[in-house]
Amino acid sequence: MAAVGRWLAAAGLAGLACLAQAQKAYDTGASDSEIKIGNTVPYSGPASAYGTVGKAAAAYFRKVNAEGGINGRKIRFVSVDDAYSPPMTVEQTRKLVEQEQVLLIFAPLGTASNAATQKYLNMKKVPQLFVSSGAHRWGDPEHFPWTMGWNVSYLTEGHIYARHILANRPQAKIAILYQNDEFGKDMLRGFLDGLGDKGKALVVAQASYELSDPTVDSQMISLKSSGADTLVDLSTPKFAAQAIRKAAAIGWKPVHYLANVSSSVTAVLKPAGLDNAKDILSAAFVRDPSDPRWQGTREQADFAAFMKQYYPEGDASDALNVTGYSMAQTMVQVLRQAGDNLTRANIMKQAASLDMTLPMLYPGIKLKTSPTNFHPLAGMQMVRFNGSGYDPVGGVIGQ
Template structure:
């Protein structure tokens, strides 16, 4: 009796094995740009033009994909990274995006840089249902999952950063008289809205004046005189680097000594604080979400050493002290996790599903800052560490804040 059933048992095992194998093959799903061996990734950055300094973000990301490929790829598939120059020009961005989608047939657009360029391509990519994933811009609009379900940002949004400064002031300076300088564009207005939202009802009594400037203004000297005249004892400097440095220096020249808060985009020591005068910048408060590789306090950590080793091997011409390279490195690590989670379902819909299912940390994010997304949360990073400039570098100030 036992003997009689052996062929049936063997046949059953064989059938089960064949079914499992067939199922495994059936589970492989691909959209344009993906196969058993390769995943095509499109990218746009300004390698030329007025914002060419940001080109290193694209190069650092590409170097990380080289590292992935040298180590065997992701789930056995190599990354084909096609990074084109849009010269920071929206019309050029549209042209190059169409080339990547229609001619190169990429699976997704990864880390395209700049607010205006991405705004110019957002409707096209969403109509085509091509992921516009981890947009390299802090505009709040990149988290609008209802109207643009194929678009997701990566950087802390300017709106969230504004809320974080409000949280810190309410907790530490509840009697403050606040004066705000902001750039009259999407960057400045996003952060201003976030700050006022974070202040809530207190904004009516604590914010004594708001003054804007245009990108075409030669200086912000007159704005600073006006802000001082308001009697404010707390200055919120929502400016890009050139104007931020002017504002810090002018405050010192006119003898105004408020507690100063400085937007993250302008808290670089070399590019902003030195031109403003380090003595004038001492005590300035800002916020950070990545570890600045130029700061000595990180340079004995494993995370920093691993980053430097990566740069030496895969991007030797790049500057390991440039925080833009940390951004490219970290964004590529985030996409790596998305693709790992996607497994053998490399459809565009599943890529977005996995991007909206992240809960992770990255080595060069600030300790305590994480990446977390959800089906109704397209803002991967929403926490920042408050920091204060001590005359040479930054010290932590309190704990991580955010949503």
């Protein structure tokens, strides 16, 4: 009888072990010990200022691994350079999926770059998760169920600038500088839609530029000659800095609205000249770590400590590092929620059921998703640059 009892006990334990094992589910890139994540970001090329976003995310994953990982698993983050070039993004993404065999693509940066890989990743049913771009196309679960954005939609941001101008400068003469790609056109469309039919009459000039252009000097001279007293600047960091410098050089002092993607004090305003950038208006959804108002807060202290320990070569005053840090925190939350069911389908299910705050989001802004809402962030805070940091203007819009 004792032997039978021991046999039954052993069988019971074996059954429990099998049940526990059965509850685990993995797709390519996941195992009992590891979660393999792919990423493309421009470490070189015309948008290399954004490379620090990938480095900050990698640093946060190192922090998570040092603290024991996620549900006992370490994150293996494979981040590669695509030089902000869509053909290179396609090539690198295929390597990550087919050769590196990652579980998912996380925070790939750039609008045109990710548009080039969106159909491929959806066909492969590989999550293209938390795209680092505000293009409206990242929030279309009906047609692209494996793609989700992270940034506030460019359409929403454009609307916010339009609402601010209509409320505060109803007689403005508006000139618009925009990048001639999906990023610039999305933002432009949102801005013009936000102005409405009557408001569109306020626009007196538009000028676009190509990523391959050496400068935007000629565009700025042309926009000034229109007689505009308000500049809506929908450009990426390199060209935004050029536009700010050129406006000062030609003695043009319009009320200057600057796209969030180029609002970094470190990456854009300092190279442009802080005096030249004074009074620029933008919209924020993450805290600027260079802003004195956040000094002394626990959130800022934790971020500074993280940078010092895990990314000491990075600039702790650069808001782009806050973006990488915050996106990685979002990814970690999804993986924690997924538990032992690390299938690609469950990853997307968990990503579509978020309701959270993040330490370095601007106060009053939440991150929320659902099966029909693939735009996690919707609110922004209008801000004005005071020469050293940004002051809030009004309250959060669009949350």
